Amino acid sequence: MRRALLLQLLAPLALVALAALVGTLVSTSTETYVINALVNVVIVVALYVFIGNSGVLSFGHISFVAVGAWAAGVLSMPVEEKPAIMPHLFGLLGEHTVGNIWSLALAAAVGAAYALVVGLPLMRLSGLGAGIATFGVLEITHNVLRYWEKIGPGLNTFSAVPETTGLLQASLGAALAVIVAFGYRRMRFGRLLSATREDAAAARAVGVSVYRQRLVAFVLSGALAGFAGGLLVHMLPVNTESVYLDLTFLTLAMLVIGGATSLWGAVVGALAVSAVDSFLAEAESGIHLFGRSVDFPAGTRIVVVGALMALVLILRPAGLTGGREFSVPLARPRRLLTKFAR
Amino acid sequence: MTVAVLNIDWQTLADATGLGAIYALMAVGIGLVFGVLRLVNFAYGQLVMAGAYALAFASEHGWSLWVGIPLCFAVVVTLSMLMDRIVFRPLRTQSPAVMLVATFAVAFLLQSIALLWFGPLGKIASSLATLNQPVTVSGVDIRKIAIVAIGLGALCLLALVLLLGRTRVGLHMRAAAMDFRTAELLGVRAGRVIGAAVVISGVLAAIVAVMLTVQNPLVTPDFALRDTILVLAGVVLGGMNRLVPATLGGFAIGFASGLLGGALPTNQSQYLPSFLFAAVILVLLFRPGGLFTREGQQAVERV
Amino acid sequence: MSTPLLAIEGLEVRHGAVTAVHGLSLEVDRGEIVGLIGPNGAGKSSTLHAIMGAVRPAAGDVRVRGESVVGKRPEEVARQGVALVPEGRRIFAELSVEENLKLGLAGRRTRDGADDDFARVYELFPAVRESLRRKAGTLSGGQQQQLAIARALVADPEVLLLDEPSLGLAPRMVDVVFETLVTIRDRGLAVLLVEQRAQRTVALADRSHVLANGQQRLTLGPESADDTAALVSAYMA
Numbered sequence: 054m055r056r057a058l059l060l061q062l063l064a065p066l067a068l069v070a071l072a073a074l075v076g077t078l079v080s081t082s083t084e085t086y087v088i089n090a091l092v093n094v095v096i097v098v099a100l101y102v103f104i105g106n107s108g109v110l111s112f113g114h115i116s117f118v119a120v121g122a123w124a125a126g127v128l129s130m131p132v133e134e135k136p137a138i139m140p141h142l143f144g145l146l147g148e149h150t151v152g153n154i155w156s157l158a159l160a161a162a163v164g165a166a167y168a169l170v171v172g173l174p175l176m177r178l179s180g181l182g183a184g185i186a187t188f189g190v191l192e193i194t195h196n197v198l199r200y201w202e203k204i205g206p207g208l209n210t211f212s213a214v215p216e217t218t219g220l221l222q223a224s225l226g227a228a229l230a231v232i233v234a235f236g237y238r239r240m241r242f243g244r245l246l247s248a249t250r251e252d253a254a255a256a257r258a259v260g261v262s263v264y265r266q267r268l269v270a271f272v273l274s275g276a277l278a279g280f281a282g283g284l285l286v287h288m289l290p291v292n293t294e295s296v297y298l299d300l301t302f303l304t305l306a307m308l309v310i311g312g313a314t315s316l317w318g319a320v321v322g323a324l325a326v327s328a329v330d331s332f333l334a335e336a337e338s339g340i341h342l343f344g345r346s347v348d349f350p351a352g353t354r355i356v357v358v359g360a361l362m363a364l365v366l367i368l369r370p371a372g373l374t375g376g377r378e379f380s381v382p383l384a385r386p387r388r389l390l391t392k393f394a395r
Numbered sequence: 396m397t398v399a400v401l402n403i404d405w406q407t408l409a410d411a412t413g414l415g416a417i418y419a420l421m422a423v424g425i426g427l428v429f430g431v432l433r434l435v436n437f438a439y440g441q442l443v444m445a446g447a448y449a450l451a452f453a454s455e456h457g458w459s460l461w462v463g464i465p466l467c468f469a470v471v472v473t474l475s476m477l478m479d480r481i482v483f484r485p486l487r488t489q490s491p492a493v494m495l496v497a498t499f500a501v502a503f504l505l506q507s508i509a510l511l512w513f514g515p516l517g518k519i520a521s522s523l524a525t526l527n528q529p530v531t532v533s534g535v536d537i538r539k540i541a542i543v544a545i546g547l548g549a550l551c552l553l554a555l556v557l558l559l560g561r562t563r564v565g566l567h568m569r570a571a572a573m574d575f576r577t578a579e580l581l582g583v584r585a586g587r588v589i590g591a592a593v594v595i596s597g598v599l600a601a602i603v604a605v606m607l608t609v610q611n612p613l614v615t616p617d618f619a620l621r622d623t624i625l626v627l628a629g630v631v632l633g634g635m636n637r638l639v640p641a642t643l644g645g646f647a648i649g650f651a652s653g654l655l656g657g658a659l660p661t662n663q664s665q666y667l668p669s670f671l672f673a674a675v676i677l678v679l680l681f682r683p684g685g686l687f688t689r690e691g692q693q694a695v696e697r698v
Numbered sequence: 699m700s701t702p703l704l705a706i707e708g709l710e711v712r713h714g715a716v717t718a719v720h721g722l723s724l725e726v727d728r729g730e731i732v733g734l735i736g737p738n739g740a741g742k743s744s745t746l747h748a749i750m751g752a753v754r755p756a757a758g759d760v761r762v763r764g765e766s767v768v769g770k771r772p773e774e775v776a777r778q779g780v781a782l783v784p785e786g787r788r789i790f791a792e793l794s795v796e797e798n799l800k801l802g803l804a805g806r807r808t809r810d811g812a813d814d815d816f817a818r819v820y821e822l823f824p825a826v827r828e829s830l831r832r833k834a835g836t837l838s839g840g841q842q843q844q845l846a847i848a849r850a851l852v853a854d855p856e857v858l859l860l861d862e863p864s865l866g867l868a869p870r871m872v873d874v875v876f877e878t879l880v881t882i883r884d885r886g887l888a889v890l891l892v893e894q895r896a897q898r899t900v901a902l903a904d905r906s907h908v909l910a911n912g913q914q915r916l917t918l919g920p921e922s923a924d925d926t927a928a929l930v931s932a933y934m935a
Contacts, residue, residue, distance in 0.1 A: 110495060180491050189676045192672045299503075353507075359500050359503045359507060367485045370489060566793075574790065581802060582773050582776030583801065
């Protein structure tokens with residue numbers, strides 16, 4: 054039992070490590086894809102913490118990624134660069150610059166705080182209501198970040214942010230997210246929340262506050278998403294469009310394809326879809342494959358990912374992993390043996 | 396000649412009403428399908444987009460309107476039915492949240508297919524451009540499309556009222572929207588009712604496509620995306636459970652954004668979506684049945 | 699012996715892990731009222747839902763005129779001439795009384811003779827006729843129940859299933875409803891009546907089956923109406 058539990062943590066970690074290892078072996082341009090995939094792992098694990106454990110849909114998590122990216126980007130940009138990119142910034146924000154670790158921690162904190170503010174009212178909703186309300190949060194966040202130039206670059210892009218998210222930080226970040234998500238799931242909070250997912254009425258009947266449990270998960274996943282936003286802005290130049298509908302779609306697809314109800318599913322989905330997506334992205338700019346030149350037109354990526362997602366939803370709604378945690382396949386032959394022994 | 400209070404001229408007012416009428420039709424299209432399937436179709440805008448591409452295709456090939464418009468209808472209605480057959484039907488037993496994610500996926504899928512097929516630059520649907528010309532009504536210049544939109548919108552709504560109120564399939568649709576299970580138990584054919592809703596909502600999308608391409612002849616993969624998001628907000632604000640409030644909600648959003656977009660300077664109207672969606676969230680929290688429904692009619696699932 | 703209009707054989711209905719009905723068999727022929735009585739959760743409604751095809755039986759068969767309807771959709775079963783008056787009436791409160799009645803037409807096999815059926819229904823329920831234009835939700839509970847039965851009859855069924863028609867009605871209205879059932883039976887319909895009011899049902903029905911925990915415990919004829927309470931409680935223990 055203990056070992057099975059340990060495996061549930063080690064298997065996703067091993068996958069993250071494997072991805073990191075692949076990253077060290079490939080060319081610099083491919084390494085970018087690996088780093089991106091690892092940041093995606095953080096976002097999808099954040100989604101899993103809330104959606105997977107509560108069973109409530111959220112279209113709003115990319116807002117937390119966005120505010121995380123904004124916090125980290127605004128604060129870590131060198132002071133001398135700020136006036137050019139963010140001329141209307143609040144005085145205080147314009148005069149300070151923080152280091153890498155602080156920037157990521159702040160991103161997580163801002164993500165959590167925003168999730169708390171949003172979650173306080175919204176965690177009363179579920180089902181369709183939650184889906185639409187969280188979509189509203191995404192719209193509002195996008196709208197405000199786009200036009201409020203006192204807190205960021207507005208329509209501009211976050212260039213000149215130190216590019217500290219390399220392979221090392223991305224893999225450490227992904228591992229951290231996995232450990233946090235696993236720890237949460239094992240804690241009382243996580244167990245209670247999954248109980249509400251299985252049967253909300255029964256959980257209420259034994260005195261579990263569904264609202265409070267959801268809020269805890271929402272804030273934690275907001276922190277992880279904010280953290281991911283920090284990693285993202287330190288990886289590539291972000292603007293409002295890169296943390297909006299496309300990323301929402303892509304990460305939700307990863308979660309659904311992998312299997313929303315397990316950490317293993319989240320990591321598998323994030324890495325598998327990222328791999329497919331990177332391959333196609335590369336193919337869109339033309340690659341050589343088996344001696345032939347392949348050149349997919351722009352848009353192929355989303356078509357393939359969208360089709361994959363629709364297929365998984367229709368044929369295997371619990372996702373590739375069946376929504377279960379990783380377990381050793383060795384257990385099965387043993388069961389077979391006992392069957393024969395009888 | 397201006398309406399004094401907000402410094403809105405008659406032309407803006409007419410344009411806003413026209414946009415309201417278009418949005419009202421979209422709201423009906425979304426509301427009808429929601430009524431019978433309990434499915435919020437994020438991909439509704441992509442139906443409109445497909446219709447717009449059909450029009451652009453026809454206009455680039457120099458085909459007459461009499462070919463272009465039927466082509467637009469055929470494409471949109473077929474796509475609407477395919478969407479139901481391939482995606483919605485297998486998912487009918489899933490939770491509303493799963494269906495919402497699925498339509499979200501379909502929306503992206505269709506948008507990328509358009510990108511793949513037609514490229515990011517866009518096509519021009521110019522056959523109806525003459526409708527952008529103004530006519531002078533008692534000294535006021537009003538774009539023809541505003542008049543057409545208002546007229547056509549009113550006509551469609553009237554036709555719908557008659558269809559829903561006076562025909563058998565209309566009665567069955569209304570009953571199914573209120574209580575699908577009981578309607579089925581009484582012998583109402585579920586497949587026929589859903590099929591009718593899907594086809595009608597497709598027809599409405601096609602009409603909307605025609606009118607939106609007049610307003611904006613440049614057809615890109617994200618054509619009608621913003622409009623759909625706004626209409627969805629309007630439908631929730633009005634009350635998605637019921638058709639009339641949903642339609643009113645759609646109209647109100649179109650009218651308001653047309654009016655404010657025309658009357659306010661950009662630096663004041665740019666936060667409009669935020670206020671809109673803040674209102675949506677407030678409605679979901681405190682009046683889940685919508686603003687335009689009476690108390691006691693609020694049956695949207697809560698928890 | 700001719701085939702009965704409605705025959706249930708070894709019916710088993712499960713909701714997940716719970717077995718709601720276990721091995722129920724009964725027959726209803728034209729001109730008969732058969733009662734199905736038992737406490738809440740005994741499996742009475744599940745039986746009706748299984749007949750209509752709203753839930754799929756785990757085992758057993760449901761035959762209408764000797765033909766199995768298992769696996770058919772509710773709309774198809776309705777067209778076989780089976781009409782249900784659902785529990786809690788389930789009228790469409792927002793629709794007019796007339797529209798509610800027209801919905802009953804959905805279950806008809808043919809349009810022919812619909813006008814006659816409307817006339818007969820109006821004769822049976824004058825109160826319904828008087829309020830055709832009103833919204834059904836504004837009717838009293840008893841009138842709503844009459845409307846629900848009228849709606850089922852408009853479909854011109856041969857088999858009428860009623861799920862607790864007396865629920866929440868004033869005693870006087872219960873009398874009206876039960877008298878109506880006699881008229882309906884005398885017109886040659888097969889009536890399957892699910893009820894909690896055991897004694898009245900036993901007195902009215904040609905046979906009454908007692909159901910508890912999904913199992914058929916006992917069958918009573920009208921002669922045992924006065925002893926129903928004692929008999930039933932003895933078997934429930």
